[in-house]
Amino acid sequence: MSAVNAIRRVPVVVVGAGPTGVSAAIGLAQRGIECLVLDRWPEVYPQPRAVHFDDEVFRTLADLGVADRVRAISRPAPGMQLVDTRLRILAEFTRDRRSMGHPQANMFDQPDLERVLRERLAELDAAVFLGGVEVVEVDQPADGPAPARVRFRDIASGIESEVWTDAVLGCDGANSLTRAGLGVEMEDLGFEQRWLVVDVRSPEPLDAYDGVQQVCDHARAATFMMVTPGRYRWEFRLRPGEHPDEITDEQVVERIRPWLGDVDAAGLTVVRRTWYTFRGAVAERWREGRVFLLGDAAHLTPPFIGQGMGAGIRDAANLSWKLALVLTGRADDRLLDTYEAERRPYTRRLVRIAILIGSMMTGGNAFTIGLRRAAMRAASILPGAEQRAVDLVWPALGTGPLSARASWAVGRPCPQPLMATADGPVPLDRLLGNGFAVVTRDRGGVLDAYEPGLRQHFAALGTTVVHLGTPGTVDLDGSLTHLLDRAGADALLIRPDRVVAASADRTDFRAWRRLLASAGIRPGTAGPHHQRCGYQESSPDWSAAMHDQTGRLAASRSTGAGREADTANQGGNHHE
Numbered sequence: 001m002s003a004v005n006a007i008r009r010v011p012v013v014v015v016g017a018g019p020t021g022v023s024a025a026i027g028l029a030q031r032g033i034e035c036l037v038l039d040r041w042p043e044v045y046p047q048p049r050a051v052h053f054d055d056e057v058f059r060t061l062a063d064l065g066v067a068d069r070v071r072a073i074s075r076p077a078p079g080m081q082l083v084d085t086r087l088r089i090l091a092e093f094t095r096d097r098r099s100m101g102h103p104q105a106n107m108f109d110q111p112d113l114e115r116v117l118r119e120r121l122a123e124l125d126a127a128v129f130l131g132g133v134e135v136v137e138v139d140q141p142a143d144g145p146a147p148a149r150v151r152f153r154d155i156a157s158g159i160e161s162e163v164w165t166d167a168v169l170g171c172d173g174a175n176s177l178t179r180a181g182l183g184v185e186m187e188d189l190g191f192e193q194r195w196l197v198v199d200v201r202s203p204e205p206l207d208a209y210d211g212v213q214q215v216c217d218h219a220r221a222a223t224f225m226m227v228t229p230g231r232y233r234w235e236f237r238l239r240p241g242e243h244p245d246e247i248t249d250e251q252v253v254e255r256i257r258p259w260l261g262d263v264d265a266a267g268l269t270v271v272r273r274t275w276y277t278f279r280g281a282v283a284e285r286w287r288e289g290r291v292f293l294l295g296d297a298a299h300l301t302p303p304f305i306g307q308g309m310g311a312g313i314r315d316a317a318n319l320s321w322k323l324a325l326v327l328t329g330r331a332d333d334r335l336l337d338t339y340e341a342e343r344r345p346y347t348r349r350l351v352r353i354a355i356l357i358g359s360m361m362t363g364g365n366a367f368t369i370g371l372r373r374a375a376m377r378a379a380s381i382l383p384g385a386e387q388r389a390v391d392l393v394w395p396a397l398g399t400g401p402l403s404a405r406a407s408w409a410v411g412r413p414c415p416q417p418l419m420a421t422a423d424g425p426v427p428l429d430r431l432l433g434n435g436f437a438v439v440t441r442d443r444g445g446v447l448d449a450y451e452p453g454l455r456q457h458f459a460a461l462g463t464t465v466v467h468l469g470t471p472g473t474v475d476l477d478g479s480l481t482h483l484l485d486r487a488g489a490d491a492l493l494i495r496p497d498r499v500v501a502a503s504a505d506r507t508d509f510r511a512w513r514r515l516l517a518s519a520g521i522r523p524g525t526a527g528p529h530h531q532r533c534g535y536q537e538s539s540p541d542w543s544a545a546m547h548d549q550t551g552r553l554a555a556s557r558s559t560g561a562g563r564e565a566d567t568a569n570q571g572g573n574h575h576e
């Protein structure tokens with residue numbers, strides 16, 4: 001048994017520094033919550049993996065302070081086409097809405113995004129990243145100095161350390177040790193297919209669709225997409241009995257030839273060739289006490305709607321503000337119950353949508369091809385039909401006190417229009433700030449008139465009030481006004497993660513106070529929104545201590561511990 005290095009305490013330990021873990025850590029650190037982020041690898045894993053995020057995820061990234069940096073490494077995509085084997089369009093989903101204030105579909109290379117997120121993390125004093133360590137145990141002893149304990153080992157030296165913490169975020173991927181430690185099983189949603197994935201660089205641009213194409217064919221379903229200029233990805237379903245290693249490079253070239261046009265295959269470079277088992281599964285539980293599961297530790301989705309990485313970033317956005325309120329004494333643990341209650345049903349539905357698209361692509365037989373084509377064609381004749389169908393099936397958050405389905409808007413993200421202000425057009429989020437917000441179309445006074453204590457109550461939570469229609473505060477595309485009309489409401493309560501928590505007409509503002517109370521939020525106890533949460537008394541300078549330790553561990557790493565050949569198995573579904 002190795003020596004235990006030191007006992008320290010830190011408000012939050014994040015296990016895993018992929019996009020989910022680092023997003024959660026940034027969300028916490030920006031709110032002044034100190035956190036320690038642990039990962040096996042000191043550097044970002046360099047191979048391509050996720051390639052798409054949507055507008056809601058972009059908005060979250062903007063809230064994490066990286067909008068410009070993300071814009072620089074990504075490109076908007078025009079949409080997704082379902083095509084037949086001759087690449088004839090069966091149905092098309094255009095992605096040209098900007099209701100969240102950002103492009104609806106965005107393509108990128110995962111290592112670029114991870115570098116942007118790590119760089120942002122390093123700017124925040126409240127967060128410390130420790131790479132080259134392996135978490136060996138997460139537990140919650142009843143009699144410890146804090147709710148949870150994390151034991152981890154420096155991979156190079158074998159030295160073990162332990163840290164006590166108020167919360168552990170298990171963002172440690174499909175093979176999550178955190179999940180295994182909790183004894184949580186995955187609910188299998190009934191999808192398992194093996195796919196070959198090939199990432200290619202081409203010096204010459206291909207004359208092909210620059211969104212995502214899904215080839216619907218029971219015999220050989222495929223996906224094609226331009227990732228970033230000069231970078232392309234193909235995915236091919238493997239047939240039963242077909243082994244990916246037996247597929248030669250020449251056969252790969254034959255499969256991608258329909259997209260090459262005049263481009264000479266000899267000029268292409270294969271950046272990565274791997275294979276995955278695509279699965280759909282959701283963890284049975286996402287929280288045990290103060291240990292939470294996020295990202296691939298909590299859910300696995302086939303990639304057919306490009307929501308895998310985004311689902312983890314959504315988890316991080318959902319949990320970080322709640323944890324910050326609890327750890328600064330402004331809410332009790334009931335608020336933490338809402339994480340799984342909201343996110344699990346949402347994600348389960350999302351995985352089912354991905355499975356449905358996958359089944360449409362790969363299902364059927366020689367006799368039903370015509371049927372599929374006819375059904376998809378019929379759907380695409382109706383203008384906007386695909387988008388309407390998506391709006392219809394796309395989930396809202398699972399029901400809880402801050403997502404109780406009183407109107408369509410509740411449990412869904414508030415749109416982000418440009419607002420006409422005295423200083424010119426400004427995105428809504430800049431007016432909303434980073435805490436709770438109330439958007440009302442009353443010209444002021446309605447909160448005071450109907451519940452004198454209410455404004456004070458929200459002020460204590462650091463709530464911003466935006467009065468629509470007052471000179472200088474107009475939603476330029478009318479989307480907020482439309483949402484209020486649709487909800488039959490005068491005001492919307494917006495959560496820090498931009499989700500509509502409640503809508504109200506003039507008579508039921510008082511209900512908001514009850515909603516907040518039932519979510520465990522304690523009004524009046526609030527300090528400033530960015531109150532810091534650390535443990536200066538019990539551990540005078542834990543952060544400096546960890547930084548010291550980081551330096552020492554980094555030094556020992558540089559004495560020869562190398563990266564193993566296959567480091568990419570973070571999604572658990574992939575094989576090389």
Ligand SMILES: O=C(O)CCc1cccc(O)c1
Nearest residue numbers: 052079080105303304305306
């Ligand atoms: O929904 C979209 O517009 C893109 C969906 C997508 C993205 C990436 C991979 C994939 O198979 C689908």
